[in-house]
Amino acid sequence: MAWRRITRSFVSLKARATVSMIALLFAGVGSITLLLMNRVEHDALKDLRNRELTEAVRTAMLLSRAMVDLQQALSLAEPQITIDTLWNFNELRQFIETKTLLRSLFSSVFIARSDGQVLIITDTKGTRRPTAFLGDREYFQATIHEARPLFSPPISGRLTGEPVIVLTQPLRNAQGVYGVLGGGLSLTRRDLLANVVDQQDSDDNTLRVVTDKFGIVIAHPNQSRLLKSLSEEPRLAQAFAAWLAAGQPVEPSGIQLPQANELVSAAGVPGPDWMVWRVRPESELLTPLHAARREALVRALVLIAIMSLLTLTFLYWLLRPLGLLEQRAKHMFDRRYPAAEGWPDAVGEIGELKEVLKQVGMQRLQLEAKHDELLKRLESVLSASPVGFAFTRHRTFVLVSQELCRLLSKSEAELLSASTQSIYANPDDQARIEQQALSAFRAGQSYVGDWELRRGTRDSSDKGSTFWAQMRASPVDANNAAAGTIWTVTDISDQRKKHQALEWSAGHDSLTKLANRRTFEQEAAALVHPLSGRHDAAIIYIDLDHFKPVNDLGGHAAGDAMLIAVAHAIHTAVRASDLVARWGGDEFAVLLNHCDATAALRIARNILAAISGVSIEREQQHFSVGASLGVANLYPDLQTLSAWLAEADLACYEAKAAGRGTIRSSPQRTPAATGGAAHRDSRY
Template structure:
């Protein structure tokens, strides 16, 4: 290596220091990691085991909820005529009801306490053969009128079972009967044998009740035994019995008891516990193996550190050439002030960069001053101003952002085509831009633009070419909101009584929202599980207000309700009046859970509201149907029909509630 290409003294010192640091860091890392590995392994096992029991607890809670939903499906298929005619009910069963095959036994009783169906393992049995405990649970459900989940019935593992009950409510809100479903404890729908198999030889997964009865265990002979005799777990169960900690879904806790790691998580509905017990002595053997691997890894780090130093010596050669170039730049200035006092690399490079920076700073000041002037003018402009280049949005004024409902960051860099409802209109505007570029004239037109929320903005667009280069296609737009004039020409889109969008405006805006939702879906810009949610709202017993207080009171109630509804949803969507006492709310980019929360907020707010007319107070409620549109939905008619039907079911279920309906089949909907 020639003297000209030898690294300078500073680089050589840095290489030596780096080598020493790598050697020290490798040794220190191996020592620290080896000391901390036991704690890390223990912490990792605690997290893993806690997550595991939480997952199983949530799975069991989901199975309980699924069983209740299946039983609800059975109850929905039972009419009052079937309860009065056992032969009709038996005929329905002969036709085949898939939900019945989910349970090992199904019992149905009427409100007078008579058992009219006792289906055991798919066979009809006489009412007298019904177990006394199951009969008692059916009677309790009929008296309380609420769904129930029993405790463990039976004392033998093979005969242990759980019973789910659900009251059958007639249209008048009274309990007309009760249906019950029984699942064997170790059935696939509840606690199959595979659930108790351990993930490791040194670990056991156990499910038991709050009374200590074991429901699932790797050793089948331990099922229906008591958890107090389980090593490690018995002590944790006794501690829980003393503290009486409430059972909550999915939250796990882990403790170390007698060389055993015990994790527990609760399933509140049936009052069960899920526990994982692991022998921590196996952890020590794993730590020893990992300890040896850490030292081997440290030796590899040191070896690669030495190799890195050799590579660094080769990489530093361009720095020497850069040093020579910097020295030549400074010597070309010819002034003593520009020459460094030493020949060290930093001094030479700093001097050269200072010289280049001074030149760029002078040019940058001029450009920044011009940019600030332009930005100040646009920010104060009372009209919307947009600058585009080659059909791409480069800059928007504050007024333009407010008119379109977007922030500048959301639009800058996107194609201007995304703002136009009709791409044919955009083609017309683009043609006028090109003609203006060729003849040095401007362009003008009235176009329908799409706001962020999917609504229409009728705007007059005035434009001029910003530069003389036609190939750059740079243009300045001036936007003027002409929605009022457009409505005056084409008719009002507002409901005369409530000032909400009327049905025709609602349908037009809803179609535009679906088009935008499809575009966002194709661009993968929607959140997972999100879509456009539609809430169909109907006032309960509205005709009673007209009959009792008069139509003027009814109109006043509709006005006040519309104002409250618009205020409740204005931050998350928009509302419209479909006619009479029927309203709709549209929630863009919304999940099913979020739509249900918004609907519940509306329902509770209306329930708490008191309507006053001529000193007389009255309360009202609403029934709400919720449907989230599929990503490929094109026609709003089945969507609106599905939401209407969901609202109908909410009324049929007793009013003052919200119900969700899915659109899995658009044609059927």
């Protein structure tokens, strides 16, 4: 009984999943090991950073105290130098030579008057009277004007010729500053950090640098870097850039700065406002930690590999029936496999799943039988349909009717193997019709639109003819575009041609084939509209002269022939972009767009000459006509089309009154460019 209960417990998929989860927990050993080692490494690195920062702050404070001591040494010597002493070189020499401590603290000691003239200096070369002048040095001027001790920036010494830092002490009395006592620290012969760095803290890999507040190096193990920017030090370039970006803080409490593979700490030196930089490689601490981490990871990986192998073996044994079930399920819709056969023996959840899939297979047979019957009925309906029908999904034809095949001149096999994009005359129409149809479906409506389609081709050299079709579409499922779309296609080429013919007739004169008055007024009104962006334009109004005798003597047939000939003559005299219209009877009008007044008169002359050259023969009679032309230019103060047309009509009337066969411009406003009244008097 106990064995049976154990067997039943392992039959449960949940129990087997629990066993798998236990295996996964064991696999987590590696992750935990890695996390712990990373935490130890992080904490150790943090402690090292704090220790390095503390050391940088300590060094800065010691350096500050050392500089204060140097400054104090100068201040203690100040009272012993009176204004009278400055004028007695022997007394100055005696004073300096007795200051053994002062000379030992500085590389050089000098005394100068307030005007900058150096009176005496003592250094390694001895005590002497130099010819140097310091009155133009900023630190010297600041000492005189502010009457307080100062530190100079790192400079090239004028007295010694070496890079130095100068400490100054003003010599003062009741009247003010009368001189300066200065001490120079040679940066090449004296290490500023020599007396403040603990020997126990020294090692070959730790770099200590001192810079001024601008980042100029004043102390470096490599003297070739003195007075250069800290940006040239490879081990501090990144940290220096970060310090500059932070605003160059001189922080006595210290700051930590980023530098690849290095620990960088910096601290400000109170007083001279210098910066102490301390650099130490991270690898000094992390190397043993990395070795320990690698060893721990190797052991964890070995353990994980063993546990994974055992887990896979166990899972394979447990899930083998599930694998057999998967293989059978892949053929569940294959008619070569009987629906009730080939299923593996299994119990528990896998056994229940097997029974469900088996039932699905049986139901599939029933649904396929019904589907085949329904498909046969649908094919019968499609074959009798008078319109093209198609069912599409993912831009492919799934089902097409015989009528659609006839319209597209393609076989059913050709359509079913082709993309829906192939039927459009313009390949880009596929995306446009899909977008429009989708918008209609989202609004709960069917789609209707007219599109140009392409018929099939006989061979590769035949591009196929096109026709216009009305296409209607409805979604199989409005909420699921992947379900497909049902289309109906009707040839509307004849209706479209008739519609286009009606549209053309509505805008043209049936006799001359010119634009009619309505079309002319629509085009002209668009130029007058305030939003059209006005430019040069003109109207030429044409009234035929001596046309009545043509009708009276030759009849209406002769009159019609004359009107057709005049229309052709006008067309030959204007630009291709100009609009020629029959205004009515024997009157015509020309709309000149993008045409100034001078060009408008030139075109009017060409029209008059062309009309004057028109002649026809009817029943052994010779007929010809003339014309009177009025030109009206579009000016800013013409606000309506009626006003523009009225000016053209008035100009034409003046041409008639002047004896016909002439051209007149609008009498209200003749631009200077046209020659004024001279154009209105043009006569042909």
